[in-house]
Amino acid sequence: MSLTATRRAGARALPLAPATVLLLTFLAGPILWSLYAAFTNTALSGEAARHSKFIGLENFRQALDSPSFKNAVVLTLTFTILSAIIGQNALGLGLALLMRSGSRVVRVVVGAFVLGAWVIPEVVAGYLWYAFLAQEGSLNHFLHATGLGSQSWLFSSPILAVSLANVWRGTAFSMLVYSAALSEVPKEIEEAAEMDGATGIRRLWNVTLPLIRRSVTTNLMLITLQTLSVFGLIFTMTKGGPGSHSQTLPLYMYEQSFSFGQLGYGTALATVLLTVGAVFSLIYLRAMRTEV
Amino acid sequence: MAITMTRPIELRTRHTGGKRRSRAARRTRWVNGVLILIGVLFFVPMLWMLLASINSTAGLSVSWPSHPSLANFRAVMNEDTTYRPIRNGLVLCGGGTAITLVGAVLAAYPLSRYRTRYRKPYLYTILFTTGLPITALMVPVYGLFVQLNLVDTTLGTIVFLGTAGLPFAIWLMKNFMDGVSIQLEEAAWTDGASNLQALRLIVMPLMWPGIAVVAIFTFISMWGNFFVPFVLLLSPKKLPASVSIYTFFGQYGQVQYGQLAAYALLYAMPVVVLYLLLSRKLGGAFTLGGAVKG
16 A cells, blocks of 8 residues: 555544544453453452452352352343343333324323333332332232232342333333334235234234344344343342342342452453353344444 | 126125224224223333322322422422532533544544445444443443542543443444435535545534434433442542432431432433433434334
8 A cells, every 4th residue: 555545544544543542441441351350369459459369260160159149140030031031022012013003192192101111210210119019119009909918029029020120111122123123014914914814913923023023133132231231220129139139140240349349259240241241242233234 | 787796896895894994993992902001000100209209298109199399399409419419410421422422423434434444343343332231341440440540530430431322322323424425525525625624514514413313312321320420439429310319318217208209300300301302303212213223
């Protein structure tokens, strides 16, 4: 390449510099650092904070041996499957389908409520659901009034409680994705299927869903990634408790790193979470098959 | 002959048409019923916030206030509880949004305009990064901030928030910029304008709705972010509304639920208003779902 061509290529790439420097320093940097620190015994304070040393796979071995880690993994899986893959996904698809044949006023009002739950900050959503499910909350009041037994939901089934709250908060996203996908399905195809006698569930399963299958995959990946990093919602509702009955991986990681000061161990947990996130993110990229 | 031929057919179509119409009407009624039920389930938790905020003796259950008043709002409208956290939030999210916007507009320009070798890998990396869980990143980021002496600084938190918003903002911005025709710029280039002049004088004025969408979207997600300021900021005086709501109401045993509801309403209001602006700008929120979808 001649000198002027090189200079021109440089000038053209120059506007990329600020964003690239920031992304390298504050996103790529910490990721690389975590790949190193996860193999050390670094701590928030004390001797290990000043002179951390390399301890190999010790942090990961500690995680695999720890019942708390296993508990967190199981709860994270439960939370993700219940609230994202089943709850948000199915309810979002259901709403998007129903919205097509509801009357206009109903569509606008119900859509506003669902979107409202999505827009309000997650800490507020946490408090609203705390109030709804608490011993003295609305749900128990209602159950009591109808003669059904009340119970302390946040204590008896905390992971179910936070999952419900996450369905409430996140369904709007799936609804938006599916509404956009369904609006691109040609009406003629579904009408033709109806003429041929395919009704209800069968038309949905055999005709509509295959047509929007790429949106289904992207939606599943995106809501899984969002659900994997939920922190504030659970933290305000149960703090991971009672005991550790709703302590998902992010809350466990937070407790180990900042409450117990085990930065090295916490970083190893972060690396696990990042790796899972990276895998889902790659599947999402492949599923999108976007031409950039 | 013609009459006898067409009549039965006409009759039959009218007949089945009527049947189909009544079936469609029944279905609409049924669909409306299910939608209204779901809508009510979504609304009940919000109803508590609305009613408790004007009820000075509010508990945790939804109940009609016997003496509706603004006492809860008066109680929380002071420097420590509301004004300073909201101001801190505005500084953090405003600063973060500014960094994200400047970085994204600049980066989107070469990515949208030139077919270079690095364009595809760069965009794929950006898209990949939008999926990474930021929550998991906060432990190593805290480690980095300790090294750089940035823990508990407003500036450090602003820069991190701005960076975390970049991947999605670059992606959106590049897509909006693709929609601006390149012909006007080519004319400007031949007249001797530099790239940045073309960006500032020609492209940006043509895509300001897109820029506004990215700005509002970025601001909304920062305003709701709890974990980033919760980890990076320590002094109570620097905390934004998203964290102070937790520290203020979470620490005391005897919570004034009415005040909590009033404060939550005040804190949530800006993003609701901004979202209404955003959805009007997009002609319904569905386009954003499409943009997210890719």
